[in-house]
Amino acid sequence: MPLSCRHLFKAINHAFKVLLFGALLLSSTAFASEPYAPAFSTQAITVPVDRCENNRCAELIVQSVRFVGHEAFNAFVEQSLVSMAWQKDVEVQPYQSLAGLTDYFRGNARVGEQLSLKTTVQRHSPSVVVLLLSQYRFEGGAHGESSSQYINWLLPQNLALSLESMLLPGAMPDFVAALKNAYEAWVATQVKTGSIDDVDSFVEQWPFTASDNVALMPNGLTVIYPRYGIAPGFFGEPMLVLPYAVLRHIIKPEILTQAASTH
Numbered sequence: 001m002p003l004s005c006r007h008l009f010k011a012i013n014h015a016f017k018v019l020l021f022g023a024l025l026l027s028s029t030a031f032a033s034e035p036y037a038p039a040f041s042t043q044a045i046t047v048p049v050d051r052c053e054n055n056r057c058a059e060l061i062v063q064s065v066r067f068v069g070h071e072a073f074n075a076f077v078e079q080s081l082v083s084m085a086w087q088k089d090v091e092v093q094p095y096q097s098l099a100g101l102t103d104y105f106r107g108n109a110r111v112g113e114q115l116s117l118k119t120t121v122q123r124h125s126p127s128v129v130v131l132l133l134s135q136y137r138f139e140g141g142a143h144g145e146s147s148s149q150y151i152n153w154l155l156p157q158n159l160a161l162s163l164e165s166m167l168l169p170g171a172m173p174d175f176v177a178a179l180k181n182a183y184e185a186w187v188a189t190q191v192k193t194g195s196i197d198d199v200d201s202f203v204e205q206w207p208f209t210a211s212d213n214v215a216l217m218p219n220g221l222t223v224i225y226p227r228y229g230i231a232p233g234f235f236g237e238p239m240l241v242l243p244y245a246v247l248r249h250i251i252k253p254e255i256l257t258q259a260a261s262t263h
Contacts, residue, residue, distance in 0.1 A: 037124045038155070039068040047102055051111045058109035062098060063118045065131065073153060076160060077131060080151060081117050084135040114138040122150070123217055127258040129153040130215045147226055148237055150215040154258060161255070163212040171250045176210045178250065179223060182240040183208045183230065195235075206231050216259035220244055221251070 042065055049058035064081065066074045082101040086093040095101045105115065116136045123130035131151040138144030152161045159165075167175055187203065190196040209230060215222040220243040227233050244251070244260045251259070 037126050038070060038129065040065050040121065040124075041068070042066075045098075045102075047105060049106055049109045051109055051113075053112040056112040056114070058105075058111065058113045059115070060102065060105045060109070061114075061116045062101075063120075064098065065119045065121060067129075073158075073160070077119060077133075077151060080149070081119055081133050081135075084133060084147065084149065085115060085117060085137075087137075110139055112140065114144065122215060125218075125261070127155050127261055128216050129155065130217060132215070146237070148213070148224055150213055150222075150224065152214070152216050154255065156258070161216075163214050166214070166216075166251050166255050168250060168252055174250050175247075178242055178246050179210055179240065180208050182223070182242055186238065186240055190231075202231075216255070217241075218260070221247060221259070 042063060044061070044063045047060040047062075049060070051058040062081075064078065078098055079096055082095060082098055083093060085101055086095075095104050109115075114137065118134045120132050120134070121129070122132050129152075131153070132148055133151065134146065134148045136144050136146040152166075153159070154161055163175075164172075187196065187199060190202075191199050196202045207230075209225075211223050211225050211229065213224045215224070220241045223240045223242065225231075225238045225240075227235075227237055229238065231238050244256055247256065
């Protein structure tokens with residue numbers, strides 16, 4: 001991974017972990033199991049700024065999601081999303097809300113800067129909701145920079161979970177070992193499809209690293225990597241999937257039961 005991309009991901013990941021360390025209790029209220037998933041709506045705003053170059057003006061685009069009756073979670077998601085726009089780990093983030101980001105962008109956007117923030121619902125069930133937060137920034141050059149971050153919301157306990165809070169005590173090494181096996185299987189698949197020519201050279205240049213950016217999806221624990229995380233940029237953001245059968249002694253059983261449910 002180029003140093004600039006490593007620095008970018010480090011800054012984004014640090015900003016998110018400030019918000020989500022361990023399991024975040026979104027309120028003191030736990031919810032009884034419901035036969036339906038929580039209702040939500042999507043909202044989109046576009047903020048043009050008259051700082052233009054080569055027929056391209058600065059612009060902020062935000063697509064957000066709000067869940068009916070869950071204001072604490074909505075505030076957490078909004079704060080997490082706008083934090084992805086702040087890439088300076090040596091300065092204090094000057095905004096904590098969408099309104100604050102909008103004001104900051106109007107006053108500080110660079111000429112022609114394009115910033116897009118998006119929240120999409122990846123899983124929507126009565127027990128687990130998974131959101132994918134993504135950001136894309138273009139400030140000139142061949143291409144922009146992008147990143148993604150999952151949020152896992154356990155409805156019955158009203159908790160936003162990090163990877164650490166999903167795992168049994170002392171299970172992190174086992175998780176990393178299982179993830180490395182998935183990485184090796186992914187590399188083997190890329191070799192078969194012709195995406196990788198020289199596997200030894202590829203693994204030397206793009207060695208395995210662990211990622212804590214995970215999603216409790218119905219078919220298994222999805223792990224996403226940043227662009228240039230474990231592969232060249234043309235691979236995009238690689239995803240690995242760990243079946244829940246592999247994680248039976250790694251993830252806490254109460255979380256595993258809810259995550260593996262198809263309802």
